[in-house]
Amino acid sequence: MLYAVRMDVALPPGMDSDVRTDTLAREKAYSHDLQRAGEWVSIWRCVGQYSNLSIFDVADNERLHEILWNLPLFPYMTIDVTPLAQHPSDLAAG
Amino acid sequence: MLYAVRMDVALPPGMDSDVRTDTLAREKAYSHDLQRAGEWVSIWRCVGQYSNLSIFDVADNERLHEILWNLPLFPYMTIDVTPLAQHPSDLAAG
Amino acid sequence: MLYAVRMDVALPPGMDSDVRTDTLAREKAYSHDLQRAGEWVSIWRCVGQYSNLSIFDVADNERLHEILWNLPLFPYMTIDVTPLAQHPSDLAAG
Amino acid sequence: MLYAVRMDVALPPGMDSDVRTDTLAREKAYSHDLQRAGEWVSIWRCVGQYSNLSIFDVADNERLHEILWNLPLFPYMTIDVTPLAQHPSDLAAG
Amino acid sequence: MLYAVRMDVALPPGMDSDVRTDTLAREKAYSHDLQRAGEWVSIWRCVGQYSNLSIFDVADNERLHEILWNLPLFPYMTIDVTPLAQHPSDLAAG
Amino acid sequence: MLYAVRMDVALPPGMDSDVRTDTLAREKAYSHDLQRAGEWVSIWRCVGQYSNLSIFDVADNERLHEILWNLPLFPYMTIDVTPLAQHPSDLAAG
Amino acid sequence: MLYAVRMDVALPPGMDSDVRTDTLAREKAYSHDLQRAGEWVSIWRCVGQYSNLSIFDVADNERLHEILWNLPLFPYMTIDVTPLAQHPSDLAAG
Amino acid sequence: MLYAVRMDVALPPGMDSDVRTDTLAREKAYSHDLQRAGEWVSIWRCVGQYSNLSIFDVADNERLHEILWNLPLFPYMTIDVTPLAQHPSDLAAG
Amino acid sequence: MLYAVRMDVALPPGMDSDVRTDTLAREKAYSHDLQRAGEWVSIWRCVGQYSNLSIFDVADNERLHEILWNLPLFPYMTIDVTPLAQHPSDLAAG
Amino acid sequence: MLYAVRMDVALPPGMDSDVRTDTLAREKAYSHDLQRAGEWVSIWRCVGQYSNLSIFDVADNERLHEILWNLPLFPYMTIDVTPLAQHPSDLAAG
Numbered sequence: 001m002l003y004a005v006r007m008d009v010a011l012p013p014g015m016d017s018d019v020r021t022d023t024l025a026r027e028k029a030y031s032h033d034l035q036r037a038g039e040w041v042s043i044w045r046c047v048g049q050y051s052n053l054s055i056f057d058v059a060d061n062e063r064l065h066e067i068l069w070n071l072p073l074f075p076y077m078t079i080d081v082t083p084l085a086q087h088p089s090d091l092a093a094g
Numbered sequence: 095m096l097y098a099v100r101m102d103v104a105l106p107p108g109m110d111s112d113v114r115t116d117t118l119a120r121e122k123a124y125s126h127d128l129q130r131a132g133e134w135v136s137i138w139r140c141v142g143q144y145s146n147l148s149i150f151d152v153a154d155n156e157r158l159h160e161i162l163w164n165l166p167l168f169p170y171m172t173i174d175v176t177p178l179a180q181h182p183s184d185l186a187a188g
Numbered sequence: 189m190l191y192a193v194r195m196d197v198a199l200p201p202g203m204d205s206d207v208r209t210d211t212l213a214r215e216k217a218y219s220h221d222l223q224r225a226g227e228w229v230s231i232w233r234c235v236g237q238y239s240n241l242s243i244f245d246v247a248d249n250e251r252l253h254e255i256l257w258n259l260p261l262f263p264y265m266t267i268d269v270t271p272l273a274q275h276p277s278d279l280a281a282g
Numbered sequence: 283m284l285y286a287v288r289m290d291v292a293l294p295p296g297m298d299s300d301v302r303t304d305t306l307a308r309e310k311a312y313s314h315d316l317q318r319a320g321e322w323v324s325i326w327r328c329v330g331q332y333s334n335l336s337i338f339d340v341a342d343n344e345r346l347h348e349i350l351w352n353l354p355l356f357p358y359m360t361i362d363v364t365p366l367a368q369h370p371s372d373l374a375a376g
Numbered sequence: 377m378l379y380a381v382r383m384d385v386a387l388p389p390g391m392d393s394d395v396r397t398d399t400l401a402r403e404k405a406y407s408h409d410l411q412r413a414g415e416w417v418s419i420w421r422c423v424g425q426y427s428n429l430s431i432f433d434v435a436d437n438e439r440l441h442e443i444l445w446n447l448p449l450f451p452y453m454t455i456d457v458t459p460l461a462q463h464p465s466d467l468a469a470g
Numbered sequence: 471m472l473y474a475v476r477m478d479v480a481l482p483p484g485m486d487s488d489v490r491t492d493t494l495a496r497e498k499a500y501s502h503d504l505q506r507a508g509e510w511v512s513i514w515r516c517v518g519q520y521s522n523l524s525i526f527d528v529a530d531n532e533r534l535h536e537i538l539w540n541l542p543l544f545p546y547m548t549i550d551v552t553p554l555a556q557h558p559s560d561l562a563a564g
Numbered sequence: 565m566l567y568a569v570r571m572d573v574a575l576p577p578g579m580d581s582d583v584r585t586d587t588l589a590r591e592k593a594y595s596h597d598l599q600r601a602g603e604w605v606s607i608w609r610c611v612g613q614y615s616n617l618s619i620f621d622v623a624d625n626e627r628l629h630e631i632l633w634n635l636p637l638f639p640y641m642t643i644d645v646t647p648l649a650q651h652p653s654d655l656a657a658g
Numbered sequence: 659m660l661y662a663v664r665m666d667v668a669l670p671p672g673m674d675s676d677v678r679t680d681t682l683a684r685e686k687a688y689s690h691d692l693q694r695a696g697e698w699v700s701i702w703r704c705v706g707q708y709s710n711l712s713i714f715d716v717a718d719n720e721r722l723h724e725i726l727w728n729l730p731l732f733p734y735m736t737i738d739v740t741p742l743a744q745h746p747s748d749l750a751a752g
Numbered sequence: 753m754l755y756a757v758r759m760d761v762a763l764p765p766g767m768d769s770d771v772r773t774d775t776l777a778r779e780k781a782y783s784h785d786l787q788r789a790g791e792w793v794s795i796w797r798c799v800g801q802y803s804n805l806s807i808f809d810v811a812d813n814e815r816l817h818e819i820l821w822n823l824p825l826f827p828y829m830t831i832d833v834t835p836l837a838q839h840p841s842d843l844a845a846g
Numbered sequence: 847m848l849y850a851v852r853m854d855v856a857l858p859p860g861m862d863s864d865v866r867t868d869t870l871a872r873e874k875a876y877s878h879d880l881q882r883a884g885e886w887v888s889i890w891r892c893v894g895q896y897s898n899l900s901i902f903d904v905a906d907n908e909r910l911h912e913i914l915w916n917l918p919l920f921p922y923m924t925i926d927v928t929p930l931a932q933h934p935s936d937l938a939a940g
Contacts, residue, residue: 001249002138003271004147005330011921012295013858031183044096044178047907048851048914048927052181053098060248061189061329065273068330075293079330083191083271084138085253087146089125095907097929099706105263106671107200141249142193142256142267154906155705155847159931162706169669175706177849177929179911190326192335199451201388219371232284232366235437236381236444236455240369241286243324272326275334277313283437285459287518294483342436343377343517347461350518357481361518365379365459367441378514380523387639389576407559418525420472420554423625424569424632424643428557429474460514463522465501471625473647475800482765530624531565531799535649538800545763549800553567553647555629566796568805575733577670595841606807608754608836611719612663612726612737616839617756619794648796651804653783659813660890661835662899689935700901702848702930710933711850713888718812719753723837741755741835742890743817745898747877757894764859813893820894827857833894 002041002057002084003064007077009050026072034067055084095151096135096178097158101171102145120166128161149178189245190229190272191252195265196239214260222255243272283339284323284366285346289359290333308354316349337366378417378433378460379440383453385426402448410443431460472511472527472554473534477547479520496542504537525554565621566605566648567628571641572615590636598631619648659715660699660742661722665735666709684730692725713742753809754793754836755816759829760803778824786819807836847903848887848930849910853923854897872918880913901930 011020034040042055058064068079086093105114128134136149152158162173180187199208222228230243246252256267274281293302316322324337340346350361368375387396410416418431434440444455462469481490504510512525528534538549556563575584598604606619622628632643650657669678692698700713716722726737744751763772786792794807810816820831838845857866880886888901904910914925932939 003249004138004140013921028183032185035185043181043184044098045181045911046098047177047179047911048925052183053176053178061191061271062273064271065327065329075295081271081330082147083141083249083252083269084147085141085250087137087139089122089146090137091126091129097907107263139253141253142269155849155929156931158929159703159705169671173706175929177907177910177927179908192326192328201451216371220373223373231369231372232286233369233441234286235365235367235441236457240371241364241366270335271329272335273329275325275327277310277334278325279314279317285437343379343459344461346459347515347517357483363459363518365437365440365457367438380514380516389639404559408561411561419557419560420474421557421629422474423553423555423629424645428559429552429554458523459517460523461517463513463515465498465522466513467502467505473625531567531647532649534647535797535799545765551647551800553625553628553645555626568796568798577733592841596843599843607839607842608756609723609839610756611723611835611837612739616841617834617836646805647799648805649799651795651797653780653804654795655784655787661813662890662892686935690937693937701933701936702850703933704850705929705931710935711928711930719755719835720837722835739835740899741813741816741833741893742899743814743893745889745891747874747898748889749878749881817891817893827859831894 001060002055004082004084005054005056005064005068006046006080007052007054007071007073008079009073009077011050011076023072030070030072039063039067095154097150097152098176098178099148099150099158099162100140100145100174101148101165101167102143102173103167103171104144105170117166124164124166133157133161189248191244191246192270192272193242193244193252193256194234194239194268195242195259195261196237196267197261197265198238199264211260218258218260227251227255283342285338285340286364286366287336287338287346287350288328288333288362289336289353289355290331290361291355291359292332293358305354312352312354321345321349377436378431380458380460381430381432381440381444382422382456382458383428383430383447383449384455385449385453387426387452399448406446406448415439415443471530472525474552474554475524475526475534475538476516476550476552477522477524477541477543478549479543479547481520481546493542500540500542509533509537565624567620567622568646568648569618569620569628569632570610570615570644571618571635571637572613572643573637573641574614575640587636594634594636603627603631659718661714661716662740662742663712663714663722663726664704664709664738665712665729665731666707666737667731667735668708669734681730688728688730697721697725753812755808755810756834756836757806757808757816757820758798758803758832758834759806759823759825760801760831761825761829762802763828775824782822782824791815791819847906849902849904850928850930851900851902851910851914852892852897852926853900853917853919854895854925855919855923856896857922869918876916876918885909885913 031040031043035043039056039058040054041057044053045051046053056064056067058067064081068074071077125134125137129137133150133152134148135151138147139145140147150158150161152161158175162168165171219228219231223231227244227246228242229245232241233239234241244252244255246255252269256262259265313322313325317325321338321340322336323339326335328335338346338349340349346363350356353359407416407419411419415432415434416430417433420429421427422429432440432443434443440457444450447453501510501513505513509526509528510524511527514523516523526534526537528537534551538544541547595604595607599607603620603622604618605621608617610617620628620631622631628645632638635641689698689701693701697714697716698712699715702711703709704711714722714725716725722739726732729735783792783795787795791808791810792806793809796805797803798805808816808819810819816833820826823829877886877889881889885902885904886900887903890899891897892899902910902913904913910927914920917923
């Protein structure tokens with residue numbers, strides 16, 4: 001099942017530099033793992049924003065929530081979820 | 095260059111049935127052509143909405159506008175465009 | 189899988205009385221069928237609004253979209269979809 | 283009487299870890315008590331959000347306010363209340 | 377039980393003059409009946425708006441919805457409902 | 471002259487406990503005085519919110535501002551003011 | 565008593581030309597009368613908008629509502645009312 | 659004096675085809691005249707929108723309003739005006 | 753040239769008392785100077801708000817920005833600027 | 847390729863004075879370099895705002911993001927990006 005997810009990041013002004021570096025490194029590794037597993041299908045930077053637009057392909061709502069809730073940057077994110085379905089104009093729909 | 099485009103459709107209440115059928119057929123054919131050409135990369139239905147989320151891969155801003163402006167459903171659409179760039183956490187970014 | 193769906197209805201001012209009666213009857217029958225099938229779990233009226241809040245329990249995003257898209261009142265509705273997951277404070281979560 | 287309540291939680295960035303753990307434990311116990319008493323009918327996690335959607339079945343407005351006001355997380359919540367009534371399409375409405 | 381209700385009226389541009397006069401007369405009589413019955417406690421005009429702010433004192437959510445749904449102007453109104461409870465600073469609260 | 475006033479309170483996270491207790495006590499006494507004087511006609515709690523809806527009956531705009539500006543909680547409030555007039559459907563309007 | 569009032573005008577697309585001309589003439593005469601009477605103190609055009617910002621000096625809320633309700637363009641206007649008081653930095657405040 | 663102006667166009671659904679063609683031709687000629695006169699400095703299409711972003715260099719507020727009010731498409735436009743000043747980081751500011 | 757300017761003030765919670773007193777005194781003196789010079793034509797308090805609505809009569813956009821940018825309270829303000837022109841219904845317009 | 851970019855700056859209340867001075871100096875130098883390179887075509891101050899409206903002419907989305915992401919003030923900015931195309935009424939369009 002597919003979902004579009006927009007994540008906007010807002011790090012707190014006085015965030016400790018080491019904490020920040022570590023959090024970002026863990027976020028990247030976490031994302032890499034899920035991309036390799038085929039659940040985090042796409043991730044794009046929204047131009048001029050500390051934001052990404054991502055496509056997830058997961059088993060169900062529970063799994064999507066588990067993935068997002070455990071993002072290292074989750075406490076600093078505003079997240080918007082759009083469930084997707086096949087579009088009748090998609091070539092793949094025949 | 096990549097762009098995410100959200101299109102929300104609102105057909106006028108008293109739209110003539112033949113005009114409607116014809117417009118939707120032309121919209122589908124138009125989308126199919128651009129998908130085959132590799133410019134309209136993805137199209138998904140947003141669940142519960144007369145809307146789609148699409149990814150375009152086009153030469154530049156001019157080309158994206160040309161494509162959207164000529165959508166048979168353009169006069170009935172609200173369109174939101176988000177320019178995209180490569181995300182540093184994308185596996186493809188190395 | 190569970191989803192909360194809010195539906196706001198706005199019938200066009202000059203809607204034909206017979207069309208209206210027929211559409212509402214079909215909407216009710218359609219909802220009854222899905223309630224009996226266990227997919228439309230709950231439906232409540234939002235006080236003072238021509239709106240309902242509903243809970244759906246369906247196989248996946250595709251099925252939810254199919255149900256909503258085929259609502260007889262779909263062309264007159266604004267729909268908001270919230271995917272749900274189990275809450276850790278739910279007694280059922282142990 | 284039924285109400286739908288959406289609660290969005292925003293814990294302050296530098297919240298003390300013990301205070302946080304204690305508050306969350308009390309919140310869970312508080313919710314469990316009300317679920318057992320039949321007043322907090324349903325609680326679902328909104329996917330990708332630090333939020334829940336809940337259904338309450340209480341005697342009146344006063345009782346709902348008393349319950350919400352005394353939530354251990356109340357000072358950190360944004361709360362939206364929708365009073366509900368029976369929907370004419372509800373199978374239970376005959 | 378008390379509720380604050382804001383009603384904003386928007387009559388359609390080409391509304392038939394007789395229908396309009398009749399609807400407004402029925403709205404007024406309907407409001408008068410409920411004021412005399414003690415359920416529609418207060419009604420004020422919002423300055424410069426085709427709107428009112430009203431206080432209702434009714435048995436429950438069901439009754440409030442019944443009253444609002446049957447307003448002759450209901451099809452032309454946007455309605456906002458705020459459930460009320462006793463305020464601890466109210467002199468009547470002791 | 472009547473005004474509806476909605477006050478939403480947001481106390482700062484780390485507010486000193488004594489300052490808080492004292493401010494709330496002064497707010498309550500201040501409100502009581504104005505209720506006894508007949509200027510603060512009604513005050514209701516909005517269910518589930520740290521908010522009240524109040525009706526004021528004061529001499530003019532200047533007096534309403536003086537009252538609101540001197541609320542002990544004023545620095546922590548978002549305030550919305552709606553000037554009211556007699557509604558033609560009010561029984562008292564004849 | 566002073567009020568700032570913003571009026572945004574939206575004439576219906578197919579408005580009869582004579583009705584339009586007559587309504588605008590009556591609006592202008594109505595405004596002139598109130599300006600001469602000293603109640604409509606100022607009226608400015610908001611640049612690029614079919615809108616005005618006006619200052620009224622009237623006896624009370626009732627009178628302001630009476631004036632606005634009887635504007636020939638009232639049915640086509642969105643109106644926003646801001647009650648004003650003397651500012652402590654106003655030279656006239658001493 | 660410089661202003662940024664965003665214009666969003668919404669032609670009415672059933673607009674007569676000749677009226678439309680004529681209005682668009684007059685709009686284009688009107689814009690050309692002002693561009694040649696140096697008052698309409700820049701005009702860009704916003705990608706995917708029936709909208710433009712323009713820069714005007716005019717004598718004062720009165721002149722800008724005169725220009726916008728007389729746009730052939732003015733009755734079909736939503737217009738947003740931002741007055742501009744020299745930016746201290748502009749190379750031209752020295 | 754005339755502009756309407758709305759200024760909403762939000763002083764930071766823990767602002768030093770002396771800094772606050774000094775800033776407010778400088779703000780008042782600054783406003784008095786510009787009122788005497790005829791550039792700050794009117795200033796009104798918005799009832800129930802830490803806000804003012806002001807009318808400025810200045811040479812051009814540059815001068816208005818210079819005035820607003822140098823307000824002692826500028827760092828704590830949200831400012832909304834509306835350029836004004838003569839209204840055709842203004843008595844002064846003949 | 848052209849883009850309109852609006853940048854709103856909000857420096858944190860307690861920002862160190864030296865850090866602030868240094869950041870603003872680097873921001874100015876950064877902007878000057880890009881103006882000289884022809885990529886940052888225009889920059890205007892929005893009157894009464896700590897904001898600018900800018901026009902960029904860059905190779906593609908990637909380059910625009912690189913420029914914006916590296917703005918010394920980026921962590922303190924809210925940025926809005928509008929991709930632009932040639933307007934058919936632009937004199938340069940023939």
